[in-house]
Amino acid sequence: MHALDIRPLTPTIGAVVHDLDLGRLDEATFEALHEAWMRHLVLFFRDQHLTPEQHLAFGRRLGPLHIHPAAPFAHGNPALMVIHTDAGSHRNNGDNWHTDVSADEEPPLGTILHLHTLPSGGGDTLFANMYAAFETLSPRMQDFLCTLTARHESNYDGHYGDHPAQREYPSAVHPVVRTHPVTGRNALFVNPAFTTRIVELSQGESDALLRHLYAHASHPRFQCRFSWTANAVALWDDRCTWHLAIWDYWPQTRSGLRVTVQGDRPYFDAASRREHEAGCEDRVAPTSTARPG
Numbered sequence: 001m002h003a004l005d006i007r008p009l010t011p012t013i014g015a016v017v018h019d020l021d022l023g024r025l026d027e028a029t030f031e032a033l034h035e036a037w038m039r040h041l042v043l044f045f046r047d048q049h050l051t052p053e054q055h056l057a058f059g060r061r062l063g064p065l066h067i068h069p070a071a072p073f074a075h076g077n078p079a080l081m082v083i084h085t086d087a088g089s090h091r092n093n094g095d096n097w098h099t100d101v102s103a104d105e106e107p108p109l110g111t112i113l114h115l116h117t118l119p120s121g122g123g124d125t126l127f128a129n130m131y132a133a134f135e136t137l138s139p140r141m142q143d144f145l146c147t148l149t150a151r152h153e154s155n156y157d158g159h160y161g162d163h164p165a166q167r168e169y170p171s172a173v174h175p176v177v178r179t180h181p182v183t184g185r186n187a188l189f190v191n192p193a194f195t196t197r198i199v200e201l202s203q204g205e206s207d208a209l210l211r212h213l214y215a216h217a218s219h220p221r222f223q224c225r226f227s228w229t230a231n232a233v234a235l236w237d238d239r240c241t242w243h244l245a246i247w248d249y250w251p252q253t254r255s256g257l258r259v260t261v262q263g264d265r266p267y268f269d270a271a272s273r274r275e276h277e278a279g280c281e282d283r284v285a286p287t288s289t290a291r292p293g
Contacts, residue, residue, distance in 0.1 A: 014224030087251030098193030109263030
């Protein structure tokens, strides 16, 4: 087993793993890495010279691979999504806070992004901890949200130029608060890019509540920011995070490949919530600093 050198970016979310080759992981190191991922939600690795085959193989160690509904792909493999923005681009991939393809009936569990070409400056990615976003709401608001579901819808028309869609654009209804199947923790599961309506509320009530949740969840105290270097990799958990790619480098190029791992249908487990709360020594107040993720 390779001893892991893990250095948190913030106490709340994100860590950089140093001196590890993702293309050569023995089983014990992979298991330790997975535990660190569950603890930090997002892991970053610099100087990774993965081939596309190694990139795909690393994704498959986490589970079956997810196929994006509409994005272009490389090497004839729809699981190998192209991320590319240059002077001719009309939009930037991930330019709004979101959870990857949350409109799927079974949204992704995680994503692995490998960037090869970077601008001379800019192009950072922000990540936000949705465990902390949920846990820092008032107890009364938490109780209310746990009774609700929300509709997630997707429309990729024009997002990827003339590239044909791989499948029908998905839509689904998911719990507003989901229980993570590995950690048992509960996370806020709505996002500005895909969530269109809280089902049990009127449109006006839904709009007002979603605005409040988005403003709360996007607070900097829940975030980390990663400054990319050539051949860096980010691995994030889509079940409990948001992310946002900043487009501040036009007309320069930012380019790489993304592998996404298929997840399961989101659910909320009330018993898991009670067990988690019983094990906590104290509750984070709504105005305090978020707990480590």
